Amino acid sequence: MGDCVLTTMDNPWNPFTHPKEWLAYDTRHGYNTNRWIAFFSRDSSKFDDEMRDKEIEYAMNKVLEVNPFGLHIKVYKNEASKLIPMANKAYKELASA
Numbered sequence: 001m002g003d004c005v006l007t008t009m010d011n012p013w014n015p016f017t018h019p020k021e022w023l024a025y026d027t028r029h030g031y032n033t034n035r036w037i038a039f040f041s042r043d044s045s046k047f048d049d050e051m052r053d054k055e056i057e058y059a060m061n062k063v064l065e066v067n068p069f070g071l072h073i074k075v076y077k078n079e080a081s082k083l084i085p086m087a088n089k090a091y092k093e094l095a096s097a
Contacts, residue, residue: 002053006033006060007084008071009091014080033072036063 005015008031013022026033041059060074071091075083 002056003078004057004060004074004076005080006037006063006072007075007087008033008069009073009087010071010095012084012088014084015075016077016080031069031071033063036066036068 007015007022008026008029010029011022011025011031013025015022023034037056037059039059040062041055047055064072064074073083073087
């Protein structure tokens with residue numbers, strides 16, 4: 001996992017600290033974020049770590065362009081613990097409006 005990840009505004013789990021819970025929530029809600037990233041990325045099995053991270057971030061940006069559920073956000077490791085709760089709160093406010 002690189003410096004950033006893709007998540008959805010409603011997922012309460014931090015993928016850096018709780019990857020299993022994050023994935024379970026993402027899958028249960030039918031977002032399949034990792035599959036979207038795989039769809040937009042090239043086979044990186046022959047890439048070095050730096051190139052693989054760049055390819056994955058490129059794919060994340062493509063998912064954000066399409067934003068199939070209107071919920072995806074990119075979160076950086078150093079801000080995840082603050083940004084994820086803020087995004088959850090904003091999502092709940094929008095959903096209840």
